[in-house]
Amino acid sequence: xxxxxxxxxxxxxxxxxxxxxxxxxxxxxxxxxxxxxxxxxxxxxxxxxxxxxxxxxxxxxxxxxxxxxxxxxxxxxxxxxxxxxxxxxxxxxxxxxxxxxxxxxxxxxxxxxxxxxxxxxxxxxxxxxxxxxxxxxxxxxxxxxxxxxxxxxxxxxxxxxxxxxxxxxxxxxxxxxxxxxxxxxxxxxxxxxxxxxxxxxxxxxxxxxxxxxxxxxxxxxxx
Amino acid sequence: xxxxxxxxxxxxxxxxxxxxxxxxxxxxxxxxxxxxxxxxxxxxxxxxxxxxxxxxxxxxxxxxxxxxxxxxxxxxxxxxxxxxxxxxxxxxxxxxxxxxxxxxxxxxxxxxxxxxxxxxxxxxxxxxxxxxxxxxxxxxxxxxxxxxxxxxxxxxxxxxxxxxxxxxxxxxxxxxxxxxxxxxxxxxxxxxxxxxxxxxxxxxxxxxxxxxxxxxxxxxxxxxxxxxxxxxxxxxxxxxxxxxxxxxxxxxxxxxxxxxxxxxxxxxxxxxxxxxxxxxxxxxxxxxxxxxxxxxxxxxxxxxxxxxxxxxxxxxxxxxxxxxxxxxxxxxxxxxxxxxxxxxxxxxxxxxxxxxxxxxxxxxxxxxxxxxxxxxxxxxxxxxxxxxxxx
Numbered sequence: 001x002x003x004x005x006x007x008x009x010x011x012x013x014x015x016x017x018x019x020x021x022x023x024x025x026x027x028x029x030x031x032x033x034x035x036x037x038x039x040x041x042x043x044x045x046x047x048x049x050x051x052x053x054x055x056x057x058x059x060x061x062x063x064x065x066x067x068x069x070x071x072x073x074x075x076x077x078x079x080x081x082x083x084x085x086x087x088x089x090x091x092x093x094x095x096x097x098x099x100x101x102x103x104x105x106x107x108x109x110x111x112x113x114x115x116x117x118x119x120x121x122x123x124x125x126x127x128x129x130x131x132x133x134x135x136x137x138x139x140x141x142x143x144x145x146x147x148x149x150x151x152x153x154x155x156x157x158x159x160x161x162x163x164x165x166x167x168x169x170x171x172x173x174x175x176x177x178x179x180x181x182x183x184x185x186x187x188x189x190x191x192x193x194x195x196x197x198x199x200x201x202x203x204x205x206x207x208x209x210x211x212x213x214x215x216x217x218x219x220x221x222x223x
Numbered sequence: 224x225x226x227x228x229x230x231x232x233x234x235x236x237x238x239x240x241x242x243x244x245x246x247x248x249x250x251x252x253x254x255x256x257x258x259x260x261x262x263x264x265x266x267x268x269x270x271x272x273x274x275x276x277x278x279x280x281x282x283x284x285x286x287x288x289x290x291x292x293x294x295x296x297x298x299x300x301x302x303x304x305x306x307x308x309x310x311x312x313x314x315x316x317x318x319x320x321x322x323x324x325x326x327x328x329x330x331x332x333x334x335x336x337x338x339x340x341x342x343x344x345x346x347x348x349x350x351x352x353x354x355x356x357x358x359x360x361x362x363x364x365x366x367x368x369x370x371x372x373x374x375x376x377x378x379x380x381x382x383x384x385x386x387x388x389x390x391x392x393x394x395x396x397x398x399x400x401x402x403x404x405x406x407x408x409x410x411x412x413x414x415x416x417x418x419x420x421x422x423x424x425x426x427x428x429x430x431x432x433x434x435x436x437x438x439x440x441x442x443x444x445x446x447x448x449x450x451x452x453x454x455x456x457x458x459x460x461x462x463x464x465x466x467x468x469x470x471x472x473x474x475x476x477x478x479x480x481x482x483x484x485x486x487x488x489x490x491x492x493x494x495x496x497x498x499x500x501x502x503x504x505x506x507x508x509x510x511x512x513x514x515x516x517x518x519x520x521x522x523x524x525x526x527x528x529x530x531x532x533x534x535x536x537x538x539x540x541x542x543x544x545x546x547x548x549x550x551x552x553x554x555x556x557x558x559x560x561x562x563x564x565x566x567x568x569x570x571x572x573x574x575x576x577x578x579x580x581x582x583x584x585x586x587x588x589x590x591x592x593x594x595x596x597x598x599x600x601x602x603x604x605x606x607x608x609x610x611x612x613x614x
Binding site: 027030031034037038051052053054055056057058059060061062063066087090117118121122138139142143144145175179183186187191199204207208210211212213216217218219220221222 | 227228229230231232242243246256257258259260261262263264265266267268269270271272273274275276277278282567571575576580581582583584585586588589592593
């Protein structure tokens with residue numbers, strides 16, 4: 001009697017995760033059920049394919065980046081601890097946590113750590129700077145190619161570049177590389193304070209200081 | 224249903240982006256992009272990882288309170304000795320008393336189907352044959368329903384599907400067929416199988432026309448549609464029974480109806496089927512269980528309690544295409560059965576989601592970056608680029 005779920009998750013582990021992430025006992029067991037239901041291979045870890053099987057994530061323009069955030073450097077599998085650690089960034093900040101002991105290490109879901117999570121999703125090469133290229137990459141992922149353009153381009157395989165460029169100019173919502181480039185330049189210009197043509201983490205924080213990060217980068221977990 | 228793990232923010236992309244960009248002061252508000260835009264996608268993505276609307280439809284519904292079946296016991300907590308004893312008694316009753324009875328009935332029912340239809344098949348095609356065939360089919364399905372301890376409540380019987388029509392219903396399990404056929408005779412549509420199923424299929428077709436397709440024929444949509452159309456056109460044929468979702472869903476929602484069934488023409492008789500999950504989990508998770516183990520699980524549940532609603536017949540309206548018609552029927556069925564009406568495709572159980580949906584998201588976001596162009600009559604000296612971020 002008894003299901004796989006709780007027999008594989010020991011009480012000590014739950015306590016450790018609770019301490020590390022701040023989730024409640026029941027939230028951890030519910031999230032473990034979710035983890036096992038995603039784990040089709042039933043080997044206690046999730047692969048990238050397991051995430052991509054979620055349709056709502058697959059249609060998210062930044063889906064691949066989000067999935068990558070779960071996997072530590074160079075690895076292809078994430079275990080439950082890693083899963084919870086990443087999810088913990090999106091736990092809402094509770095009032096009683098704000099007055100915690102200042103010598104204790106910062107909780108994963110602090111404002112700074114939420115911003116750091118977002119920063120790392122831009123900063124692919126982990127050099128602690130968002131370069132123009134990295135910004136462009138994310139921009140391109142979010143705007144994509146206009147639907148009609150991509151359909152037309154698929155049809156136009158074989159026709160020379162000039163024609164397809166003209167077509168691109170004619171279609172509706174379309175954001176060319178040049179436009180994206182100038183958007184990226186403008187964004188860096190606004191944020192960059194030390195003139196190194198890239199955005200460091202502190203500059204990132206400064207630009208976003210008025211954004212309600214606590215609310216926008218939090219998921220409302222129940223019970 | 225169990226309370227969800229998270230509560231989703233209900234705002235649209237425009238609303239959320241607007242809120243995220245609110246921090247930008249007026250002088251730089253011509254900025255078409257903000258570093259915080261990506262937060263919207265991150266949050267949506269993480270929300271779907273924790274709890275998404277689609278993948279939960281392909282596994283059994285979670286119950287609010289346990290019904291003494293191990294299979295519905297997901298988060299096991301040992302509660303008390305008394306409960307364990309009651310559970311143990313339940314196991315004995317279900318496996319040692321109910322199960323043998325049910326298996327016997329099922330075997331009787333199926334054998335009768337094969338024998339009866341074969342016998343009727345010898346008769347020449349006349350009214351007696353039709354009447355006998357219906358009798359045989361009804362008898363057999365009723366015996367099989369007893370074999371599952373199915374308690375079926377039919378509502379609005381005046382809307383029952385008529386001959387020459389098409390009956391569409393939401394799909395939860397192969398047992399749906401037994402449930403519906405208890406109250407009327409239908410022409411079944413499906414693939415030719417081998418083995419026991421094949422024997423049953425071949426004998427059924429001897430007594431009255433059903434529509435069985437070879438595997439190769441199924442791929443040719445035109446062939447399928449024309450055969451079904453021919454069947455429907457002969458007004459004396461039994462109504463065909465189709466499940467437009469194309470796959471079993473867990474009875475908490477109705478997923479996209481494939482438009483093929485709605486292109487055949489004729490009158491559609493929608494039917495909503497809702498199982499009561501407290502007595503037994505009727506959903507067939509074909510990834511986890513094969514047909515035999517599924518049927519065994521069915522026969523060791525407490526009972527199958529079902530509500531069937533016959534909805535008023537519908538036909539395609541002027542200017543409505545097959546897909547819109549399919550959606551209209553789907554909404555009616557979902558509304559009646561108290562199920563969630565979803566636009567997602569049931570084939571996402573096995574297949575990947577189409578790229579177009581991602582492109583749609585990208586297009587929506589692009590329009591927020593480019594903004595809406597002002598009308599030509601308004602002239603602005605400041606700037607050539609007259610773009611407005613949001614309305």
